[in-house]
Amino acid sequence: MPDYLLTTSPQMAKRHKRHTRFQWYGRIAIAVSISFMLLMFVAIFTRGAGAFQKTMIGVDVEFAESVIDPQGTRAEMTLKQGNYKPLILAGLQEVIPGATDRRARNDLYKLVSGGAAFDLGERVAAKPNMIGTTQRVWIAASSEVDLYIKGKIDGDSDEAVRRLKDQDIAWINQLKNEGRVKKKFNRVFFTSGDSRAPEMAGILSAALGSFFSLLVCFLIAFPLGILTAVYLEEYARKTRLTNLIEVNINNLAAVPSIVFGLLGLAVFLNFFNLPRSTPLVGGMVLALMTLPTIIIASRSILRSIPQSTRDAAMGLGASKTQTTFHHVVPLAMPGMLTGTILGMARALGETAPLLMIGMVAFIVDVPKGITDVATSLPVQIFLWADSPEKGFVELTSAAIMVLLVFLVLMNLFAVYLRRRLERRW
Amino acid sequence: MTNDTAAQSEALAPIMTARGVDVFYGKKQAIKKVSLDIPENQITALIGPSGCGKSTFLRCFNRMNDTIESCRVTGDIQFAGQDIYDQKVDVVALRSRIGMVFQKANPFPKSIFDNVAYGPRIHSLSESKEHLEDIVITSLRRAGLYDEVSDRLNEPGTSLSGGQQQRLCIARAIAVDPQIILMDEPCSALDPIATAIIENLMDSMKEKYTIVIVTHSMQQAARVSQQTAFFHLGELVESGDTETIFTNPAQERTQNYISGRIG
Amino acid sequence: MPSSRDFTLRRSNRRNQIKEYVIQAVLIACSFVAIFTTIGIVASLAFEAFNFFKKIPLTEFLFGLEWSPQTALRSDQVGASGKFGVLPLLSGTLLISFIAMCVATPLGILSAVYLAEFAKPKTRNLIKPMLELLAGIPTVVYGFFAALVVAPIIRGMGSGAGFQISSESALAAGLVMGIMLVPFISSLSDDVINAVPQALRDASYGMGATETETITKVVLPAATPGIIGSLLLAISRAIGETMIVVMAAGLAANLTANPFEAVTTMTVQIVTLLTGDQEFDSAKTLAAFAIALFLLVLTLGLNIIALRIVDKYKQKYA
Structure with missing residues (x-):
């Protein structure tokens, strides 16, 4: 067969x-x-x-009173603004005596960060009794030196294509051989604002800008979002109006984010004259952008609350509002928070709308409130990515790592909240 | 007639045999040590109260249970002398020999023609376009549907009425030219008129095919089948000649079910 | 005793009632914010775009083949202001979106099919969040990666093969955007495939079809409308995507279909026109609003069609 x-x-x-x-x-x-x-x-x-470490150069500095504070006032401003450059240079020349002519001195001084003198001023102002002593201080190397020490500049490559010349490299190696070069944790990256020099640039002002923007975003979007969801799920009858609102929300969720930026520019900045480049406006734009996400998520949570909960409350004579706000909303709260946090995580990564409202500025100062000029983490990443200096590649990548860490934390928090919600049922 | 068929069924070698079949869903045992013979060119009805495992058992015959992750089948089921759970057996070949019609008509969202042509196409049964058309028309004829749909073969299968859809599914199964057709409560979603049409159809089909039908309607089992097997709580309580089962059952549980005391 | 109990069913407490009304009014007001947002978007874009079209005729904007807003000297010199033809921007946008969809469509649909039909629950629970992670990565990160890593690789491969590829080629931006779109297609297609009734699969298996035959001949045809909806949503995303193209595509408004050349997009031009110093009334700034209006119409149109298709599909198998 x-x-x-x-x-x-x-x-x-x-x-x-x-x-x-x-x-x-x-x-x-x-x-x-x-x-x-x-x-x-x-x-x-x-x-x-690599950006989490930075290269320091040990220099024996003679803190001569005649240079720093000739009048002997010990006034803070004087100490801060003292002329430290020759002191540092002298310290360097001790190690590299060959650099005597003007050009060589300039080149030599370029091994240390442009902010080194300012940094020394801060240190002396904090500890005035340093004056008159000679100490080995560790000062930040320039970005080029930093990259060379980290192996990101090839000393054997064609001299014409790199900014660090053979002589510079020889000097660095000399410093290194004397144990005057070391790497340490890059605190500056976390404690300062933007800078034109990569070795002095940090993410603090951008991170705070993001924080303030998200704060504004949360304060606006969370109440608006959940109240809208509550209205549409618990109160509204199916009318043409509520239908319109629903369609509207679904479509808003698909509007390109840059368009929200234009809305902010035209309405918040040009019409209401709110302060440009501030977390206040940034947060408002992000709030409008996140709103649909929060509403959609909150509605699905409200829908999943068993009808029996409402019936039980109603059956005891509770009014609609009592039923909703005493029984339904508390049950839905963790879920709605989860949706909000996920929406805010998206807002944290948003760049384009913030460019439109001018949060794309060179911000050195750390913003102290929602009306200070600020930028945000992703915008800072965008700005650094655009900078020609090689040192910024490292910083951009490191800033992305920080941004991703924040995103992961927010998502983990959301997952944690969702877990708690699941235990309830 | 009944005596004749009884004699016949003993004379004929069964086309399918099940010996000591157990079926588990995860840890739960759905079928316990069932042994049953399916005689060729007859209609065998599997009856019993819902949840008794008759559908599960039916789905063992063409290994449809393979598609359920947690389902495990042990024991021996043979088709034409081959163990169908043998490693060497190809389910594709098995299912092309043993077709199936489901509880709810499930035509594909394609035209009537493409529904019936689906099997011949995947199994490459036709040599030419004309041959394929021939297979489709013959199958629709055998399913008693051709006259009703001959002028609209290109309309979607889902546009037909429930009874027509179910006959379309039968035609679709026939088109592969199987030996056995398994029917899992094929009429449960149909009205009495559509049911009667399909029952008559089954009667004419048994000339060419062996049919195993699961039904929760005892009347239907009595009307269409020659052999009946009564399942209760995953066990085969009794099987044999339909006439005997309905008039003179050996087991008390069968008696109770037939008389309507359980189920 | 009976007299001490009040069985009246009249509304007793007026204050409670007012409270209910007030709360309801607040709720309604909240849900109007979404509507006002839409009105705000449409009105502000339309208003500024209208001002723009007073300076530059609509036909020139829609059908002009050249885009060079930088030549605008003074805002009051109408004739002397630059060329504002949107077509090169549209073609650049579509070229990059097309490349992205060429990457995202097969990857997205095949991933969805694998997850929905083949993967064991354990694998699925591991892979699905990983794919969705792709959607959670900020686009500025993709843009950085495209400009820093992908574009040089492509250019290197081009010069290896002996032809010139621009470092801001449409290809680099499109490829990276394509990966970004994979989860948008895969997760919606996954839902759609799962919504195909098991009965159809059973029917096909019951006739001896292999799993692949069942998927390609029964499941996917049945799921086609929903999958098309997901593709349209992805296209709408691609058209509106900003950061990847700002960082990895160029500023040169080339009217070309060559993926190795640099092209610019509508979103890139909006960013370029509106960052930096700006006088608000110049044709240059207003042009950004006109482009944005165009962009909005395009994405919303795609979105509305897509949602319709998906809704219809869902009703069919509800």
């Missing part, structure tokens, strides 16, 4: 092979997407990891 044979025929084998192949297509598709993501993380992390 050949008809009844149940074993695999050659034709069936071909079909099974096609099935195996098709399954592999799926696996490959997933592998491509995920390995792309991993590649991206690896590329960014390997570039950015």
